[in-house]
Amino acid sequence: MTGARRIGAGRALVIWLPMLWLILFFLLPFAIVAHVSLSEATIAMPPYRPALVWPEGGWLPEYRGTLDNYRFLLEDPLYLGAYLGSIRMAGIATALCLLVAYPMAYLIARSAPATRIVLLMLVVLPFWTSSLLRIYALIGVLSPNGFLNSALGWLGLIDPDRPIQFLQTDFAVYLGITFTYLPLMVLPLYATLEKLDPSLLEASADLGASAFGTFWQVTLPLSLPGVLAGCLLVFIPAVGEFVIPALLGGPDQLMIGRVLWTEFFNNRDWPVASAVAIAMLAFLVVPFMILRNSPALRGEG
Amino acid sequence: MGNFLRTAAVMALLAGPVAAQDRVLNVYNWSDYIAEDTIAKFEARFGVKVNYDVYDSNEVLEAKMLAGNSGYDVVVPTSDFLRRQIAAGVYMELDKSKLPNLKNMDPQLMANAAAYDPGNRHAVIYMWGTTGIGYNVAKVRERLGEDAPTNSWALVFDPAVAAKLADCGITFLDAPTEMLPAAMNYLGLDPRSTAREDFEKGAELLMKVRPHVRYFHSSQYISDLANGDVCVSVGWSGDVFQAQARAEEAGNGVEIAYVIPDEGALQWFDMMAIPKDAPHPDLAHEFINFIMEPEITAYITNYVWYANANAASWPLVDPEILNNPGIFPTEKAKARLWAAAVYDARTDRIVNRLWTQVKTGQ
Structure with missing residues (x-):
């Protein structure tokens, strides 16, 4: 009797702790942002007229919200352009990450267990430095008088007085995102590749497949769950990335993070900024829902 | 849900500002905008601890002010932003009896700044440029x-x-x-x-x-x-x-x-003001009054190379700065400023x- 109750309490704790976490750090902030997105901007503290108003002594709030902020997003092509721009940039950066990370993960998974730990450490190590510091270090490398241009000048490849403009270009942004998010791609890839049964590769070779054929027909399909997980881990934060394009990119990259910043800080229009954030979430949730049902992500490939 | 939101809000309020009886002053100012030893001098004279934070855009300051409960005692918005924030009800009226050094300020420049803050009721010029x-x-x-x-x-x-x-x-x-x-x-x-x-x-x-x-x-x-x-x-x-x-x-x-x-x-004028919800308003007045001392403000100008509006401090300002038309513009140039x-x-x-x-x- 007592034993059964203790198991019941333990189970409730296990279930409710993550639930509580989600309510506190996802649902509650989401509800606040959604509420602000339905409100009207005004000059006050805070600078909006709430959509939900509690009447004196009443229990049920009165709804005085508006969908104008969402309508506004549809009227101005700026917002759609920024969403598409962000998705394009995040997509390219994710592909670059995958190209760099796959061979790395493969090498780590195939090396001796002792070396493996060292190599994994080397992948994770940059995470120990603040990402902002790493981006500033990249600025030092890429700036007109920076290491890269000095090195190229010293090698005689460029005229030192006419350095190549690396900073404030798309190249710098892709480099920055790939550099920052690489571990997020390497680790899930490594996890699936490491579990790969070597006897399958031997069987493939015995049956006459070339090295490339084995990779293409056996290794790659079996590592798809890792590829998908890595791509999602990189793609989703990259879409909303603000710091890297702001520090390394040029002014002509229209990104949703930047647009959100402008709405919030320059226009001090918190409701429209919130609507931009909610719309971005919707943009990201839809592809995720599609992928969620794919067998590869569930590891049934 | 409504109650839950309210409870969360109350908890956030309690966690926000530092208790009022601490001898602490929280200052939020522009980056690279004060002399090396100004804060140390204030701390030594009043026996307090100053938390000095910086920003590099009015927008960042404004977002914090409009959200409320920033915990800051003295902030330095630029004139046109100041005016909107006053309209939103961000700042308290200054108690001028606690600011005897106001007599040092240049009447003409303060009158210019009054275009944004009628009667100079909420703010004092820190520097201008x-x-x-x-x-x-x-x-x-x-x-x-x-x-x-x-x-x-x-x-x-x-x-x-x-x-x-x-x-x-x-x-x-x-x-x-x-x-x-x-x-x-x-x-x-x-x-x-x-x-x-x-x-x-x-x-x-x-x-x-x-x-x-x-x-x-x-x-x-x-x-x-x-x-x-x-x-x-x-x-x-x-x-x-x-x-x-x-x-x-x-x-x-x-x-x-x-x-x-x-x-x-x-x-433009960068203006010192005190948020309504400042945890240490008395000390904030002391700080503003301290900045208006001729030696203190002259030293800041000599350090950051921005003009101040403190007429009593000008004899103490480095002649190289005082005679630099880029910092203290000539009468002819002044006429073309907007x-x-x-x-x-x-x-x-x-x-x-x-x-x-x-x-x-x-």
Whole structure:
């Protein structure tokens, strides 16, 4: 009797702790942002007229919200352009990450267990430095008088007085995102590749497949769950990335993070900024829902 | 859910400000904007601890002020932002009986600032300056020759001139309310106009030169000018002088000059004010009064190379600074300075939308 109750309490704790976490750090902030997105901007503290108003002594709030902020997003092509721009940039950066990370993960998974730990450490190590510091270090490398241009000048490849403009270009942004998010791609890839049964590769070779054929027909399909997980881990934060394009990119990259910043800080229009954030979430949730049902992500490939 | 939200809000309130009886003062000021020892002197004299935080844009300060419960006791918004924040109810009225040093302030400059804060009831001028052009003397001469238009906004707003400087680096402030009026002024329009078509004409001019602009940023140019990474920056007077000083210290042969163009420039005031919810309002008054001491404010000016509005401090200001027309403009130049117009929400949106267009080029 007592034993059964203790198991019941333990189970409730296990279930409710993550639930509580989600309510506190996802649902509650989401509800606040959604509420602000339905409100009207005004000059006050805070600078909006709430959509939900509690009447004196009443229990049920009165709804005085508006969908104008969402309508506004549809009227101005700026917002759609920024969403598409962000998705394009995040997509390219994710592909670059995958190209760099796959061979790395493969090498780590195939090396001796002792070396493996060292190599994994080397992948994770940059995470120990603040990402902002790493981006500033990249600025030092890429700036007109920076290491890269000095090195190229010293090698005689460029005229030192006419350095190549690396900073404030798309190249710098892709480099920055790939550099920052690489571990997020390497680790899930490594996890699936490491579990790969070597006897399958031997069987493939015995049956006459070339090295490339084995990779293409056996290794790659079996590592798809890792590829998908890595791509999602990189793609989703990259879409909303603000710091890297702001520090390394040029002014002509229209990104949703930047647009959100402008709405919030320059226009001090918190409701429209919130609507931009909610719309971005919707943009990201839809592809995720599609992928969620794919067998590869569930590891049934 | 409603109760839950309220409980969460109350918890956030309790966690926010530091308890009022602590001898602590929380100051939020612009980056690179105070002398090395000002804070230490205040701490020593009043036996308190000062938490000194910095920002580099009015927008960041404003977002914190409008959210409320920032925990700061003294903040330093620029005049036009100050006015809107006063309208939103952010600041308390100053208790002038606690500010005897107000007698040191220049009446004319305080009257100018009263355009934003009627009767100077909420704020006192900390420093003031202009938005002009900083440039690398040697590199500009190398590209444009001896007759370079270094006394004119043409240096950055004439597409033909800007094209010649592009590879060496032109930067603009990421401040639409300063850049658009400057462009309008160059076109012969009223820089204080709030008419949509005037903003559009200004934006059109900026669109023509934007292919030659390397970036839009409000503090990055200080070090880039000093290192010789960029050639011409639209910038704030004292920041350009800091770039000049850093280049001198580094001894890298880079010579930076600041000019208030002949067409005129924006004059702004950074104002000390106390948020209504400041946890230590008495100490905040002491701090503002302390800054208004002639020696203290003169020392800050000597350090940051921004003009102050404290007439009693001027005899103590370094003559090199006092006689520098880029910092304390001549009477002739003063006549061509303009003060920022205050925009309503609709105008803000127009200005920022045009600015996004200018920055992205689409």
